[in-house]
Amino acid sequence: xxxxxxxxxxxxxxxxxxxxxxxxxxxxxxxxxxxxxxxxxxxxxxxxxxxxxxxxxxxxxxxxxxxxxxxxxxxxxxxxxxxxxxxxxxxxxxxxxxxxxxxxxxxxxxxxxxxx
Amino acid sequence: xxxxxxxxxxxxxxxxxxxxxxxxxxxxxxxxxxxxxxxxxxxxxxxxxxxxxxxxxxxxxxxxxxxxxxxxxxxxxxxxxxxxxxxxxxxxxxxxxxxxxxxxxxxxxxxxx
Numbered sequence: 001x002x003x004x005x006x007x008x009x010x011x012x013x014x015x016x017x018x019x020x021x022x023x024x025x026x027x028x029x030x031x032x033x034x035x036x037x038x039x040x041x042x043x044x045x046x047x048x049x050x051x052x053x054x055x056x057x058x059x060x061x062x063x064x065x066x067x068x069x070x071x072x073x074x075x076x077x078x079x080x081x082x083x084x085x086x087x088x089x090x091x092x093x094x095x096x097x098x099x100x101x102x103x104x105x106x107x108x109x110x111x112x113x114x115x116x
Numbered sequence: 117x118x119x120x121x122x123x124x125x126x127x128x129x130x131x132x133x134x135x136x137x138x139x140x141x142x143x144x145x146x147x148x149x150x151x152x153x154x155x156x157x158x159x160x161x162x163x164x165x166x167x168x169x170x171x172x173x174x175x176x177x178x179x180x181x182x183x184x185x186x187x188x189x190x191x192x193x194x195x196x197x198x199x200x201x202x203x204x205x206x207x208x209x210x211x212x213x214x215x216x217x218x219x220x221x222x223x224x225x226x227x228x229x
Contacts, residue, residue: 004159033216042205042221043160058216090159103209104150105217107159 001026004108006091012114013081021076021111023091031094032074033105034058034066036087043090049074050096081115088112118143122206122220129196129227137191137223139180139206147208149173149182149189150217154203163191163204196227 007022025032030051035043035058045058047066055066063085065077074093078085092105123138141147148167152160164173169184178193189206206220 031216040221043219045216048216092160104162104165105160107152107161109159 003027004091004093004106006089006108006111008111009109010112012116013078014116015082017081018077018079019081020078021089021091021113022073023075023108024073025091025093025106026072027093027095027106028071029093029106030071030096031103032068033092033094034064034074034076035090035092036060036085037090037110038087046076046089081113083115086113086115118147118208118210118218120206120208120218120220122204122223124221124223125203126224126226129225131198131227131229132195133227135191135193135196135200135225137204137206137225139189139191139220141187141189141206141208143187143208143210145211146184147210149180150207150209151178151180151189151191152205152207152219154205154222156202160205196225198227198229201225201227 004025033048034046044060049055049068052071067075089111091108094103094105119142121140150165151163153163154160164175166173166182172181180189180191203222203224205222207217
């Protein structure tokens with residue numbers, strides 16, 4: 001099992017450009033998440049998908065869109081990149097997002113994005 | 117709303133020293149509590165968890181006890197190693213509905229030989 005994979009690992013964009021971050025998991029998990037990590041801010045949830053066919057906003061959704069393409073894949077799109085979106089982006093998955101509350105989230109290796 | 121507060125770092129310790137990283141939370145009901153670790157250049161990975169009051173999570177010599185009365189989940193290790201240098205995140209998940217993890221801001225630990 002590869003777990004959670006993310007592409008690309010690094011990306012540099014100019015202000016106004018668009019791009020899509022890809023995430024896939026091979027653990028048959030129902031729930032998937034996108035976070036951004038900034039110095040001193042911890043991880044902040046951008047969007048999540050509790051199950052295939054559903055998506056919900058997290059703490060910082062502005063400037064982003066997501067697509068749950070199928071059970072395995074959950075992509076994050078920046079339509080018009082801004083310098084404030086310079087960050088490290090992590091995708092994660094879990095068997096479910098609710099229930100007993102003890103489900104572990106598994107993280108990908110991250111995408112380091114710089115917007116000039 | 118739900119939140120997690122953990123001690124600010126960085127924390128610098130000598131090898132074999134005792135480690136405590138404080139974590140307190142605010143949540144309704146009985147959330148599940150987690151510690152995640154992030155090694156340099158990597159994603160987060162689960163270190164330990166506890167799902168109910170008085171539970172103790174443990175892994176790789178690290179321990180944390182779910183204290184409902186003090187709403188705390190402090191991380192401890194009796195003797196740290198250089199390889200423990202990383203960023204540690206405390207997190208909670210509230211019960212019910214669709215409830216993603218809520219993370220603290222992270223504490224960077226550096227262990228020197």
